[in-house]
Amino acid sequence: MNLNLTEVILEDGRSIDTELPLELEELGYGFGTYPIEEKEPMKLEVVRTKKKVLKIHGKSSLTVRIPCDRCLEEVSVRIPLDFEELAFVGSPEEEETDSDLESAFEKDYFIEGYNLDVDKLAYGEALLNWPSRVLCSEDCKGLCPVCGQNLNRSECGCDRTQLDPRMAKVLDIFSNFKEV
Ligand SMILES: [Zn+2]
Ligand SMILES: [Zn+2]
Structure with a gap:
């Protein structure tokens, strides 16, 4: 699902406050692929902080089936998403190279042209929040x-x-x- 950013990019003082459904069905992490069992629509707030920098606040949650580290039985693990990302919009060759823009540019894999790919964004954030340990129970x-x-x-x-x-x-x- 794409969020069109044209307004917020082209018009001063515009912001976006919306909620979009996720289409993601599974997540790949390491060598595995894990089915998504439940997903909340992504709440998104987008504001422009500089000429070509957007600040994106997102909130959602994914429940993923992941095998227990010890017995390999699948466990439902909820991965909450609550993040703030900067995104650089426009072509990177153009002007400005301050460090803020450079770091923002590295993260903008979820921006295509003037569209924000909500599923890519959710995917990337879920990997950042991947649980370090999954157990079916503490005394497995x-x-x-x-x-x-x-x-x-x-x-x-x-x-x-x-x-x-x-x-x-x-x-x-x-x-x-x-x-x-
Ligand atoms: Zn045995
Ligand atoms: Zn177990």
């Missing part, structure tokens, strides 16, 4: 490292004390790394 028992059984469902009876001690160390390091 995870998968058996021997046979892969989901230990939340049942105990498989494997002897997990016999794990190669070097492997156990690697698993420790890995889980410590993930906790950070």
Whole structure:
């Protein structure tokens, strides 16, 4: 869904205050693709702060199905979006190169001509707010490292004390790394 920015760009003192539905169906993050289960329409406020700089305040929320870090069962995770972004409109070769404009220009992947692509913007913001850890529950028992059984469902009876001690160390390091 595109938001036409022509008015706010061309006319002084104009601002936009609106709400647009998101069309996004899934999010790609890392090597995975995760379906979006629920999405709130994006509330948007757009004002022009300088000749070619727009300040965009956006609010929405996406609920995404993401596998639990330990047992891989899918969990519904709500990713709230509440952000302020600067966007540079107009061709980058033109005039002005102050640092404000340069940093704004790097972020304007969601601007095409005089249109703001609401889905691209939501996508980028969701990735910035991606949860660092996803667990189906705080005490998720995870998968058996021997046979892969989901230990939340049942105990498989494997002897997990016999794990190669070097492997156990690697698993420790890995889980410590993930906790950070
Ligand atoms: Zn789990
Ligand atoms: Zn097992």
